[in-house]
Amino acid sequence: MFRKIDDSISVSPQxxxxxxxAAADQGFTMIINNRPEQEEPGQPAGxxxxxxxxxxxLAYVAIPIGHGGFSANQVDAMRDALANAGxxxxxxxxxxxRSTFVWALAKGADGEDPELLARKAAGAGYDISPIKPLLGAR
Structure with a gap:
């Protein structure tokens, strides 16, 4: 269920x-919730x-991202969370x-190579081509 992007992050559906x-048993130190509350009926509460x-x-950070896109504040919050995860x-x-996209945007803002980010995401089964032109654009 958890899809490993690299040694620092895995992503998952709800x-x-x-x-x-299970996350704690697998050695994760932080959970980041990128889902808005009550996005759909029956969703577990944050x-x-x-x-x-x-x-x-485990540490826990909520950075809700709706279907309307990503803000600079959300990308900055993801950068901070990743930097402080331990x-x-x-x-x-x-x-x-969305978790994969905001991870890629955060890493791109930190100067990581967009091609490498795309390969890592693809290895976990995610296509970041819709946001690739935005990587490193800050």
Missing amino acids: ISVEDVR DDIREAARAAG GPVLAFCRSGT
């Missing part, structure tokens, strides 16, 4: 409270995921795509 323990993360000794991160949204 996780459950039970998945938090507060429940946050509490499960804390109980499992170990591997698990980021999730509905399908993992």
